[in-house]
Each structure stands twice: as structure tokens, then as C-alpha cells.
Amino acid sequence: MLARRVIPCLDVANGRVVKGTRFVDLTDEGDPAELAGRYAREGADEIVFVDITAAPEGRGTTLEVVRRTASRAFVPLTVGGGVRSVDEMRDVLRAGADKVSFNTAAVAEPRLLTACARRFGRQAVVCAIDARRSPQPAGAALETTAWEVVTHGGRTPVGLDAIEWAQRAVELGAGELLVTSMDRDGTRSGFDTELLRAISSRVRVPVIASGGASGPEDFVVAVRDGGADAVLAASIFHRRVYSIDSVKQAMAAAGLPVRPVGQAAA
Amino acid sequence: MSRVKIAVLDYGAANLVSITQALSAVGAEVSVAASPSGLAAVEAIVVPGVGAAAPAMDQLQERGLVEPLRDWVRADRPCLGICLGLQLIFDASDEGDAATLGFLAGRTVGLQDAPTLPHIGWNSVNAVRPHPLFEGVADGSYFYFVHSFAPIPEDEGIVVARTTHGRPFVSVVAKGSLLGLQFHPEKSAAAGLRLLSNFVGLVAASSAGSSEVA
Known part of the structure; x- marks a missing residue:
């Protein structure tokens, strides 16, 4: 049975891992390749890098980080941030x-998802969706909850419904969706389960x-109630608040299939 | 003992960094071969690959790699197909309705009743029969998969392991020195490296055997 994945996310700026609350107040958390290698040894099922500067002049730095990581962490590697074309994807x-x-670039140019999926296969194309709850009238029913897509690292609302965009992104070519709640990101108040359920059921x-992990129980809820296939977190792993092992143990105890940490050669 | 020489086929379809790094990490001397000349001095060929079958076959043809590969497999020299590389060694693929290499009888078809597609992630690989490739790897160990298609071999005897996503599909095949993995050992952490290390060991044993004969 397919294991539910636990994925540490490394936000990278100028070749260093950084972390902030809601994309601001950034602090230095270490060398990306070194951290990725550590997580791979500790049982990470995948590593996600997000180049949060996403500046074209920083592309070489990001590629070098990817190269160094791929030579020591033999687990899947996803890279996001600032990739705007088929050729740039090829380089990564x-x-x-x-x-x-793809995040901002896919919103600006949805056909990019299709072009990249045609060239490299849908399995290589992830659409990252940053979503924020739309203001609701007082007393509105739960079913009317809506989320709006925001881009540029959470700074720009684009007037797109997140659920509709998720479905459209899949039609266009995305083989996976990375859904971040911007209301929860960096707050350690738990994942937005309703948002996850609204997307995963469609x-x-x-x-x-992604966005809001505070402890192992949140990972269980995201999968069990949110229907997530994988759960991503940054700060609770970087700061060693919880180990990947402790998260997986909680998931296994809740009856969720996980790849056991330290599953090595027998 | 000199290091085992392995060529990774480059036909423009794959991230070659991970597989070359992983093979190096388990002690092989790895080269990347984009033309037949790259196969001259090696002891084993790895056919990697992610992507669609039809363009991959076009690229193999264009680079003149199909016939050398066919001769190699006919001589039962060590060859390991990974993911798309495994699918290509069968007769044909439903993906783009492509005719493929035909080293093994059978057809590559879409995964049946899969709850999610593509099948992305870690899944357990369950042995149908023991194989030296899995020496020291616990049965049911998790490996990393990224695919939507899998081959159905005509000869059940070549099936080494199966994996379940919706319905069970064939995840490992072996016929003599021709081996195929639907998952990515180079992305499967410790279990994957152990398997690649076993492959390198099998190649070394095969080379030792043939040099005794020669």
C-alpha cells in the first residue's frame, strides 16, 4: 500500500535555508544540502526546496544546491520557486x-503546466497553490467557505478560487498539488483540514x-480528515521540535501506512 | 579488484544525476553513454528513464542505441532497466501506442483501478520468488515509484516481485542477466542503495565468470 509521505520543506534564499512566519521575518536555518542529507538519513520520504527569492540571477545558486543535494540524499527532490519555462524546468x-x-508562474501562464507535462510527464509537474480564506459574512454556513489563491509568496491575491484552480491545474497537467494554507503557514496552529478536504475530494x-504543522497529531489529521497523501513541514523539523520518526510513529499508531524510519537492509 | 564499469544510457529522457551518483556511491565506475561507442568498455548497462515511451524509443533510434542494446541483451550481458527503462524492454506500450524493444514478451498497460494517478510515492515491494538482487533487503520493503503504466509479462516465470496500487502490478522482473525495476532504487534511500550494491556485485560476479571462460 502506498505510504503517506512526510516531507521536510527547505525554503532557500541565496543558497541558505531560511524560515519565517507567513513568509516574513526570515532567519537562517543552515546549509540546504547538509540539512537535506540529514533529513534523508532520518527518514524523510522526499525533500522539497523552495527558492523564495526566485530571482533569475539566483538560478545558478539554486541549481548548485540541487546538484549538491542529489549527490548525498538518495530520496526524491522537488524544487520550486521562480521556474517560468520548459527550458528552466529542464535545467532543474x-x-x-x-x-x-509551479506557483506564481502557473497562475500567470496556466499553459506552462501543460507544456511541461507534455515534455517531462505529469509526474514531474507539481502545482503549488497558496490559499487564503475569503472573508465570510457572519453566520455563513460552512459549505460556503471559500479560499482565494495568493501569489508572490503570499503577497498578491489574484481573485482565483483555490478549489477551482486546483481542479483546473490538474486538467492542465499537474500530477500533484502542494496546497499551502497562508492563514496557517508558520503559525503552528494545525493544517487547514477543510481546505485540504475540499481539494482532495475533487x-x-x-x-x-502544507502550512501550520505544530506536532505529530496534525499530520495524522491532515491525512485522515483532510485526505492528504503527503504532509509537508519546515520549522518543526529544522528546530528539532519533532523528529520525522516521531511523526511517522504517530501516523502508524493511527493506522496510516508509512515507510518505517530505519527500514534498512535487513 | 577494479571497480565495475557501468554505462548509464542517455537518451534525453531522464535525470541522470541521481542514478549515476547512486551507482558511484555503491562502488561502480559510472559513465554516461549517448551513443554506441559509450558501450565499448563497460560490463553492464543501466537503462533509466522517466517519461513517455514513444519519444524515448525515437531518441534511442536516433542515437543508434537500439541494435547495440539488442545484441547486448541477446548475449545475456547484465542490463538493468529502471521505470520507463523496464517498460521499454517489453514488446509494446499502451502509452502513446508505442512499439518498444521487445526483449521480453508482454505489453505495458495503464495501472488498473489505481486510487491516484500517477502512482507517486513509496510502496512496498513483495517478493514472488527470491532473487540475489534483494539479498539483505527485507521482503515488503518500501521503494519509490513514479509512474502510471506497468508491464504485463507473458511469462509469469520472469516475475520477481509485485506491488499493489489499486490492483497488484509487476514491479520487478528478471530473466538471466536482464533485470527490470518499476521503482527508482536511486531514490529509495538505504534499501535502494543496497539493491544497487547487489546489482554491482552481480555484474562483478558475471564479469569474473566470463573472463574465466575467455
Whole structure:
């Protein structure tokens, strides 16, 4: 049975891992390749890098980070942030990444998802969706909850309904969705389970939950109630608040299939 | 003992970094071969690959790699197909309705009743019969998969392991020195490296055997 994945996310700026709350107040958390290698040894099922500067002049730095990581962490590697074309995606894959995630670029140019899926296969195309709850009238029913897509690292609302965009992204070519709640990101108040459920119940591709992890129980809830196939977190792993092992143990105890940490050669 | 020489086929379809790094990490001397000349001095060929079958076959043809590969497999020299590389060694693929290499009888078809597609992630590989490739790897160990298609071999005897996503599908085949993995050992952490290390060991044993004969 397909294991539910636990994925540490490394936000990278100028070749260093950084972390902030809601994309601001960034602090230095270490060397990306070193951290990725550590997580791979500790049982990470995949590593996600997000170049949060996403500046074209920083592309070489990101590719070098990917190369260094791919030579020491033998787990899948997803890279996002600032990839805007088929050729740029090709460069990232050639550096050793397995998938590329598109966020702002896909919203601006949805056909990019299709072009990249045609060239590299849907399995390599991840659509990252940053969503924020739309203001609701007082007393509105739960079913009317809506989420709006925001881009540029959470700074720009684009007037797109997140659920509709998720379905459209899959039709266009995304093989996976990385769904981040911007209301929860960095707050350690748990994943937005309703958002996850609203998306995972409408698409057939894997959904990665992101934004708000505070402890192992949140991972269980994201999968069990949110329907997520994978759960992503940053700060609780970087700061060693919880180990990947402790998260997986909680998931296994809840009856969720996970790849056991330290599953090595017998 | 000199290091085992392995060529990774480059036909423009794959991230070659991970597989070359992983084979190096388990002690092989790895080269990348984009033309037949790259196969001259090696002891084994790895056919990697992610993507669609039809363009991959076009690329193999264009680079003149199909016939050398056919001769190699006919001579039962060590060859390991990974993911798309496994699918290509069968007769044909439903993906783009492509005719493929035909080293093994059978057809590559879409995964049946899969709850999610593509099948992306870690899944357990369950042995149908023991094989030296899995020496020291616990049965049911998790490996990393990224695919939507899998081959159905005509000869059940070549099936080494199966994996279940919706319905069970064939995840490992072996016929003599021709081996195929639907998952990515180069992305499967410790279990994957152990398997690649076993492959390198099998190649070394095969080379030792043939040099005794020669």
C-alpha cells in the first residue's frame, strides 16, 4: 500500500535555508544540502526546496544546491520557486531534481503546466497553490467557505478560487498539488483540514498538505480528515521540535501506512 | 579488484544525476553513454528513464542505441532497466501506442483501478520468488515509484516481485542477466542503495565468470 509521505520543506534564499512566519521575518536555518542529507538519513520520504527569492540571477545558486543535494540524499527532490519555462524546468531536472513545482508562474501562464507535462510527464509537474480564506459574512454556513489563491509568496491575491484552480491545474497537467494554507503557514496552529478536504475530494492526483504543522497529531489529521497523501513541514523539523520518526510513529499508531524510519537492509 | 564499469544510457529522457551518483556511491565506475561507442568498455548497462515511451524509443533510434542494446541483451550481458527503462524492454506500450524493444514478451498497460494517478510515492515491494538482487533487503520493503503504466509479462516465470496500487502490478522482473525495476532504487534511500550494491556485485560476479571462460 502506498505510504503517506512526510516531507521536510527547505525554503532557500541565496543558497541558505531560511524560515519565517507567513513568509516574513526570515532567519537562517543552515546549509540546504547538509540539512537535506540529514533529513534523508532520518527518514524523510522526499525533500522539497523552495527558492523564495526566485530571482533569475539566483538560478545558478539554486541549481548548485540541487546538484549538491542529489549527490548525498538518495530520496526524491522537488524544487520550486521562480521556474517560468520548459527550458528552466529542464535545467532543474538535469541538476538532479525529480519534480518542479509551479506557483506564481502557473497562475500567470496556466499553459506552462501543460507544456511541461507534455515534455517531462505529469509526474514531474507539481502545482503549488497558496490559499487564503475569503472573508465570510457572519453566520455563513460552512459549505460556503471559500479560499482565494495568493501569489508572490503570499503577497498578491489574484481573485482565483483555490478549489477551482486546483481542479483546473490538474486538467492542465499537474500530477500533484502542494496546497499551502497562508492563514496557517508558520503559525503552528494545525493544517487547514477543510481546505485540504475540499481539494482532495475533487482531484485524483496526490495532495500535499502544507502550512501550520505544530506536532505529530496534525499530520495524522491532515491525512485522515483532510485526505492528504503527503504532509509537508519546515520549522518543526529544522528546530528539532519533532523528529520525522516521531511523526511517522504517530501516523502508524493511527493506522496510516508509512515507510518505517530505519527500514534498512535487513 | 577494479571497480565495475557501468554505462548509464542517455537518451534525453531522464535525470541522470541521481542514478549515476547512486551507482558511484555503491562502488561502480559510472559513465554516461549517448551513443554506441559509450558501450565499448563497460560490463553492464543501466537503462533509466522517466517519461513517455514513444519519444524515448525515437531518441534511442536516433542515437543508434537500439541494435547495440539488442545484441547486448541477446548475449545475456547484465542490463538493468529502471521505470520507463523496464517498460521499454517489453514488446509494446499502451502509452502513446508505442512499439518498444521487445526483449521480453508482454505489453505495458495503464495501472488498473489505481486510487491516484500517477502512482507517486513509496510502496512496498513483495517478493514472488527470491532473487540475489534483494539479498539483505527485507521482503515488503518500501521503494519509490513514479509512474502510471506497468508491464504485463507473458511469462509469469520472469516475475520477481509485485506491488499493489489499486490492483497488484509487476514491479520487478528478471530473466538471466536482464533485470527490470518499476521503482527508482536511486531514490529509495538505504534499501535502494543496497539493491544497487547487489546489482554491482552481480555484474562483478558475471564479469569474473566470463573472463574465466575467455
